[in-house]
Amino acid sequence: MIDLIWNVNTLTRDLTVYLENQVKINLSGSGVGLSLVLGFGAAYICYYLSSVAKKPQLITGATRLSQFLQRYCPVVTETYYPTFWCWEARVQTLLRPFITTKPYVEYRNELIKTADGGHISLDWSDSDDNALYPISTTRPTVLILPGLTGTSKESYILHMVKQSEILGYRCVIFNNRGVSGEKLLTPRTYCAANTEDLETVISHVQKTFVEAPLMAAGVSMGGHRHVLEKLFDIDYILKAKTIREFDERFTSLMFGYKTIADYYRDASPNHKLKSIEIPVLCLNALDDVFSPGHAIPTQSAKQNPKVALLLTAHGGHIGFLEGIFPRWATYMDRVFKQFIQAVFEHKDELKNT
Numbered sequence: 001m002i003d004l005i006w007n008v009n010t011l012t013r014d015l016t017v018y019l020e021n022q023v024k025i026n027l028s029g030s031g032v033g034l035s036l037v038l039g040f041g042a043a044y045i046c047y048y049l050s051s052v053a054k055k056p057q058l059i060t061g062a063t064r065l066s067q068f069l070q071r072y073c074p075v076v077t078e079t080y081y082p083t084f085w086c087w088e089a090r091v092q093t094l095l096r097p098f099i100t101t102k103p104y105v106e107y108r109n110e111l112i113k114t115a116d117g118g119h120i121s122l123d124w125s126d127s128d129d130n131a132l133y134p135i136s137t138t139r140p141t142v143l144i145l146p147g148l149t150g151t152s153k154e155s156y157i158l159h160m161v162k163q164s165e166i167l168g169y170r171c172v173i174f175n176n177r178g179v180s181g182e183k184l185l186t187p188r189t190y191c192a193a194n195t196e197d198l199e200t201v202i203s204h205v206q207k208t209f210v211e212a213p214l215m216a217a218g219v220s221m222g223g224h225r226h227v228l229e230k231l232f233d234i235d236y237i238l239k240a241k242t243i244r245e246f247d248e249r250f251t252s253l254m255f256g257y258k259t260i261a262d263y264y265r266d267a268s269p270n271h272k273l274k275s276i277e278i279p280v281l282c283l284n285a286l287d288d289v290f291s292p293g294h295a296i297p298t299q300s301a302k303q304n305p306k307v308a309l310l311l312t313a314h315g316g317h318i319g320f321l322e323g324i325f326p327r328w329a330t331y332m333d334r335v336f337k338q339f340i341q342a343v344f345e346h347k348d349e350l351k352n353t
Contacts (some may be wrong), residue, residue: 053081054313059298062305064353065279069308072342075334082314083321089287092319100155101327103162107152111182112204118186120197121175123152125161132168140169140213140344143205147220147318151180156219156318159329163337174201184224194255215343217336220318270297273304279350281308281339283332285315
């Protein structure tokens with residue numbers, strides 16, 4: 001790091017001397033302006049290539065899993081070049097929803113009942129017209145889990161569905177209770193630590209397509225007031241200024257936690273990585289504003305041969321923008337496409353990792 005700073009400082013000093021010499025020989029104002037632009041442009045490119053564009057870290061405790069990913073998911077070994085004019089974490093996080101396109105996807109909606117009297121909205125993209133897997137009963141299925149307050153209509157979900165359609169796979173999006181427009185029937189939404197609804201969805205999908213291979217892809221982690229206000233002080237909840245305050249006043253209470261610390265401890269993956277028994281690839285940017293590098297359980301991941309972490313230097317939270325004008329697929333989409341294809345098409349080899 002010290003060498004890198006020294007190199008950038010040296011380049012900046014040399015450019016300054018160069019520009020001063022240009023001014024001394026009485027170049028025209030436009031010439032000096034052009035020299036300034038070129039000089040600072042060169043300095044920025046040098047900084048970008050040396051400090052921003054980097055290969056991701058692939059962390060796993062199993063050599064076989066690492067070799068599998070490098071063989072069938074070459075993106076894990078390639079340098080990630082974030083969009084050069086918006087690589088900073090907060091900018092990536094904030095701009096992605098506005099910059100990336102929303103490709104058209106025709107969904108088939110299904111409501112399934114839950115044990116407590118509620119229901120869950122599922123949106124299906126069946127890929128019936130794709131010739132790669134013409135038999136519906138055995139067509140690979142990808143269960144996609146949107147992030148906090150996210151639904152099947154989010155741009156990043158739509159791109160994941162499109163990537164799956166290219167490969168001929170069927171997708172089903174699990175919309176958490178109360179966020180996709182369906183009526184909230186019970187005073188319960190969702191939280192990061194509770195998996196009952198997810199288990200209900202997985203069971204339903206498996207029963208619907210018994211012979212079809214199934215894998216899940218989750219991203220990151222709304223309700224109707226007249227149901228919730230029977231148990232909670234909604235006005236007090238809506239005055240929360242941080243996620244922690246919201247969880248303390250609402251989420252932790254809804255699911256019976258005594259304190260916010262108990263909820264966060266139960267929701268943290270740090271204590272659960274050791275229990276994972278199927279191959280998992282986790283993509284996370286080290287500058288993620290919600291799950292920063294220091295909070296990523298790298299040591300725990302190294303102790304489970306079924307877990308692999310792919311850590312990029314930049315990307316923000318669900319950002320991963322790349323290209324000069326990043327309207328289309330992101331780095332995350334490329335990782336997603338290559339990994340699901342590797343899982344479905346080389347599943348026997350993956351089982352032996």
